[in-house]
Amino acid sequence: MSDLLYSETEDELRSAVRSLLTDRCEAAQVIARAETDQPHDHDLWKTLAADMGLAGLLIPESLGGQGATHREVAVVLEELGRFVAPVPYLTSAVIATETLLGCGSAAADELLTALASGRSIGVLALPLSTAPSSSYAEVAEADGKLTGRVGAVADATAADVLLVSTASGLYAVDTTADGVRITPQTPLDLTRPLATVTLESAPGRLVGADASAAVRRGLTAGAALLASEQLGLADWCLTETVAYLKTRKQFNRSVGSFQSLKHRLAELWLETVHARAAARNAADALAAGSDEAPLAAALAQAYCAPVAVHAAEEALQLHGGIGMTWEHPIHLYLKRAKSDSIALGAAGAHQGTVAELVDLQAP
Template identity: 65%
Template sequence: MSAQPEPALLHSEEEEALRAAVRDLLTDHCDPAGVLTRTETAAPHDVSLWKALADSMGLAGLLIPEELGGQGATHREAAVVVEELGRAVAPVPYLTSAVVATEALLACGADELLGELASARTVAVLAVGLHVAPGGAVPGVRLEKGALHGELTGIADASVADMLLVPGDDGDLYAVRAADATVTPHVSLDLTRPLARVTLDGAPGRRLGAAEPAVRRALRAGAGLLASEQLGLADWLLTETVRYLKERKQFNRQVGGFQALKHRLARLWLEVAGLRAAARSAADALATGADTDVAVAVAQAYAARVAVHAAEEALQLHGGIGMTWEHPVHLYLKRAKADSIAYGAAGTHRAALADLVDLRAP
């Protein structure tokens, strides 16, 4: 039996150039003060930033084939974009529309809708609760006389969607215009990725294909690339905390010079390095199809703890800087906590991994 190729964990020159371009755009259009201000309004999504990402750079169609108007790139490139968006805790529907919804449409062969997503004319959202893991139970709405009826909760970015991809109780996936549904925002922990309740009362839907394989593929891609977002969060938090501790002085000494804090930062650096390898492996597995389920489960079994730990350490080590609400660290903590249950909690992925490698607990 031939050996499987080792995952390519190093970034190519093209991927590094993409990273630099996205980071430059976010530096100009997504500063921490602006994100903080936006979360205190009734419109947390940054529409202008989304337009810049989608129109100017064509990133909305990154995973869509070129013949449909997309970029024809792989999950490796998408992971670079998601990581940078995580570093900026950017309030845009990239993961939900350009990754999760796109994967569902690719599974269904919905070329027309994919063309709309690639051209940035449409934002699509998979109407499945953000907490649902790949392979988890997915509630479907009732199909009566060709119309859809029911309620779905915990739908991320539904408030900015033009199209909802809704599982029906007949086993099929339907495209529903957001204008034909009632979208009610939830009070959510993460103000940069708001959740909503979607109510359908006789909404017309266009049948796309079988729901189960499409939803499973979409959620697996979402879980795999979510690890890159968590990496971006953790990396920004570590970098910013080190910078702050180098500047702040106590008893006429740099706070970063205290041995106890050095130990905490060193431990966090090792955790972030491990997460970088796990996230990169998941992205490469999604791109190549090699041991994808295992790589995604490994990444998500590890990523949440690291991102949350990085946010907690940053919050504590920034102590004394002022009111927590005035510093962006609290946004990263909330995103990290919300991400810890998105597309399945770590325990769910550990259980899935145990089944995949046949190492179940006794």
């Protein structure tokens, strides 16, 4: 049975990340940054990734990483979700990193070393909506030159290197190379910027022969750990709403004393209790290299994605009018939660995976 608790080390890591984000990732700043031409917080990323060494948690020490596990990464993601932090952690330190770890080549190791230091940001050039189980369009490759177009690539504008899946393998493409065009899109979730990547005979380096296996590994880890981001996000929504309803007065009483609202918050609390068990189970299964990791990932994503959306929607409704304003941060959480519910496969895709893995066959 998996270990579903948090270790002392994990608690310490959480405190460190939370205290950094409390200082450096205030909601008002995140809202203000969202509409600038620098939607990513590069200074915050540098502190997290390089100074605290969190970009290399999954990377072995021999490649300059921390040699930690998915359990610690999950704790970092809970906190990043709690602050809707605009940093490319999920994309670079989880999905791209895990994809490269699945390649097992010298070229991949070289890239991993760069990612571990936090000086380089890597992004898998697939639409953010791609599920571990889904098929996707591959980019054409000829003599090491790549040509194709991929939309809704998360954090591409912040990336130094793109990982591109082709029929002949996984290629790395520097974003500064000739023939690479990255065009920002207008995302629903302003804290996780999206872009269209256009490659026209862009030069690529082969980093893995079996692109689909490596990509599946990257996306499975991404889906499993996204659940922790969703948990952190849901937890913020619950905590913030409970605190608000204790102070908000209407009809000469605290709004939080109305039973209809209390029941909604109690239900939401219960959902976060379950989400925590599902997210911890997924992180632990990945860390242990368990055969059940794909099931744990699908289970966590199928459960936690709707919980995060529900939490943000309840937070908005229960805050009343203030929740509808641009000034209040709830909209950041709603937009992140909704876009997370599509990211790495919608709940339906993960339900399908669960059904297959536990032998509940469709008609």
